[in-house]
Amino acid sequence: MNLTIMSLTARAMLGRKRVLMLLPMPIILIGLTLIGVTSGASDAQWGPVVFSSLGISVILPLTALIIGSSALGLEIDDGTITHLLTKPLPRSEIVLSKLAVAWLVTAVATGVPLAAAALIAGSGTLAVGLVIGAAIGGLAYSALFLALSVMTKRPVAVGLVYIVLWENILVSYVSGTRIFSVRQHATAIADSIGNTQLIDASVSVTTALVMAVIFIVVGTVGATQRLRSFALTGDAN
Amino acid sequence: MxxxxxxxxxxxxxxxxxxxxxxxxxxxxxxxxxxxxxxxxxxxxxxxxxxxxxxxxxxxxxxxxxxxxxxxxxxxxxxxxxxxxxxxxxxxxxxxxxxxxxxxxxxxxxxxxxxxxxxxxxxxxxxxxxxxxxxxxxxxxxxxxxxxxxxxxxxxxxxxxxxxxxxxxxxxxxxxxxxxxxxxxxxxxxxxxxxxxxxxxxxxxxxxxxxxxxxxxxxxxTNRPHQFTVTSSDNRLLATVLMGHASVSGVSLEPVGVLVQANDYGTFTRALAKLAREHKIRITQLIPSDESLEKVFSYLVAT
Missing domain, CATH: 3.40.50.300 (P-loop containing nucleotide triphosphate hydrolases)
Incomplete structure (x- = not known):
């Protein structure tokens, strides 16, 4: 870890308008929770829709995508990455510092509203489960999207393809693919701790933990390897 | 090191x-x-x-x-x-x-x-x-x-x-x-x-x-060949005078003025003013031909 890289990254990330895109999602989440609680419907009826389908399946991946793809991607886009690359730093140090910032921001931006919503719904254990689920899932997503930002010029587009096509469509038709879906991991972890009707997981927590660790390791190592041979593309002047 | x-x-x-x-x-x-x-x-x-x-x-x-x-x-x-x-x-x-x-x-x-x-x-x-x-x-x-x-x-x-x-x-x-x-x-x-x-x-x-x-x-x-277009009070006389100078390899009289082919950029530009003064010719315009940098570099490559 490198504190200089981390503080530069955090400043650049939080100083942009892009960060405002994160605001509406928690508001919608808490609004829907209030509607669910006051509607008189049973927990099993509205809980999974709000916590799984919206919270973990939409808010967590989108937040991680916006943040994870910009942690290193913005610098690659505007060319300031050369300042970082021309320093005698192990590339793993750069990647780990960037990942740490992306993870922290993602975990806070998703964990806090999810926990607040769970508390409104009256489940303290679910709040804990969601915070841990969002933390582990957020780390796996961040590692994935950070790696994408070094490997492709369009990390947001590729990330959206993963979220929408793989996690939403493919997983619902081919059940075996769900073990490669980070949001299933996050849901399983939150469910096993929360232990309420408000959330419903479809993979075992052991599988979820193992697969999440694989995502984190492969993403981090992949990003580091790629950055080691990172070539500036540009005009051949 | x-x-x-x-x-x-x-x-x-x-x-x-x-x-x-x-x-x-x-x-x-x-x-x-x-x-x-x-x-x-x-x-x-x-x-x-x-x-x-x-x-x-x-x-x-x-x-x-x-x-x-x-x-x-x-x-x-x-x-x-x-x-x-x-x-x-x-x-x-x-x-x-x-x-x-x-x-x-x-x-x-x-x-x-x-x-x-x-x-x-x-x-x-x-x-x-x-x-x-x-x-x-x-x-x-x-x-x-x-x-x-x-x-x-x-x-x-x-x-x-x-x-x-x-x-x-x-x-x-x-x-x-x-x-x-x-x-x-x-x-x-x-x-x-x-x-x-x-x-x-x-x-x-x-x-x-x-x-x-x-x-x-x-x-x-600076010693590379170069083209100039010169207009003056007496283009014909100027052409004659310039042709006699060692730095000039060719002169042609065109409607726009005298087209000069100099084989040495530096010597020609220094000589022109002196020659004009000696023969009481008034130079009204001196335009170096628009030479792209690519041309200069390729000249360097050729030598």
Whole structure:
């Protein structure tokens, strides 16, 4: 870890308008929770829709995508990455510092509203489960999207393809693919701790933990390897 | 320890060859990498800075391979052409963070020194986004200098600078070269490097076209054949007079004026005024034919 890289990254990330895109999602989440609680419907009826389908399946991946793809991607886009690359730093140090910032921001931006919503719904254990689920899932997503930002010029587009096509469509038709879906991991972890009707997981927590660790390791190592041979593309002047 | 060596280096992008079999050694002192736009200068600099892998051949700095070798940056600094500065930082923060990333023992002192070298102390607490182009350039030079590198690469450092800033930058580079550092800068504008005292490497279409002492190359350039169009109070007389001068190889009388083919740019321009005065001809217009830089460089390649 490198504190200089981390503080530069955090400043650049939080100083942009892009960060405002994160605001509406928690508001919608808490609004829907209030509607669910006051509607008189049973927990099993509205809980999974709000916590799984919206919270973990939409808010967590989108937040991680916006943040994870910009942690290193913005610098690659505007060319300031050369300042970082021309320093005698192990590339793993750069990647780990960037990942740490992306993870922290993602975990806070998703964990806090999810926990607040769970508390409104009256489940303290679910709040804990969601915070841990969002933390582990957020780390796996961040590692994935950070790696994408070094490997492709369009990390947001590729990330959206993963979220929408793989996690939403493919997983619902081919059940075996769900073990490669980070949001299933996050849901399983939150469910096993929360232990309420408000959330419903479809993979075992052991599988979820193992697969999440694989995502984190492969993403981090992949990003580091790629950055080691990172070539500036540009005009051949 | 400070030599940059390219040994049979080529670099291609798909079917496009950007650098073609270049072998050169650059030692301590100031060296200009000259060539027209698109000649491959930036690619050469990026290869030297380890930001790009050679498709073929070897690139080394101080005896170490440049590619996939972050340790090399302890002794190398790079100022890229792309105006990439984190505009949300002040120059002080920017240079200080560079010093910290280099893990220098006293980053604040190093940053202070680097900003003093480029004379940016007065503006160091303003955000870089409020700077002029020349100031941004200097802030980037300061960041590249902060760890006191023995090798400094600069891509088009004079771009967008006014003559005074250019002179200052050239003095700065000359001074650093005088301390025994290896300084290499690229430029596509020959006039920019007039104050240069050092060696040049001329690169055209990805190939090393000429290398050597700048004064020699400069002489080749001033002695190159050149065309002028002259209009005067008596074009016919002027044509006759000019034909008699040794520096002129051809004259034709055109409706627009006298078209002169001079075989020596320098001698002709000096002789013209003298001849005109002697024969009481009034010159009303002297237009050097519009000569592109590519032409000048290809002339150099041909000689």
């Amino acid at each position: 400070t030599d940059i060596e390219l040994n049979g280096v080529s670099r291609w992008y798909g079917n496009v060859v950007a650098v073609n079999d270049v072998t050169l050694t650059i030692g301590p002192g100031l060296t200009g990498l000259l060539g027209p736009n698109g000649a491959g200068k930036t690619t050469v600099l990026h290869l030297m800075a380890g930001l790009m892998a050679p498709s073929q051949g070897e690139v080394s700095v101080g005896g170490q391979s440049a590619w996939r070798n972050p340790e090399m940056y302890r002794s190398l600094g790079l100022v890229t052409e792309r105006e990439s500065v984190p505009g949300n930082l002040t120059a002080w923060e920017f240079v200080l963070s560079s010093a910290k990333l280099h893990k220098l023992p006293d980053p604040a002192e190093a940053a202070r020194k680097a900003l003093a070298i480029v004379e940016l102390e007065d503006a160091q607490d303003r955000r870089i986004s409020t700077y002029s182009k020349g100031m941004r350039q200097r802030s980037r030079v300061a960041a590249a200098l902060v760890h006191d590198p023995t090798v400094l690469l600069l891509d088009e450092p004079f771009n967008g600078m006014d003559p005074r800033q250019r002179l200052h930058m050239m003095e700065l580079l000359n001074g650093m070269a005088g301390e025994g550092r290896t300084i290499l800068f690229s430029s596509h504008i020959l006039e920019e490097v007039e104050q240069l005292s050092g060696t040049v490497q001329v690169i055209v279409a990805g190939r090393l076209a000429a290398s050597g002492d700048y004064r020699h190359i400069r002489r080749l350039m």
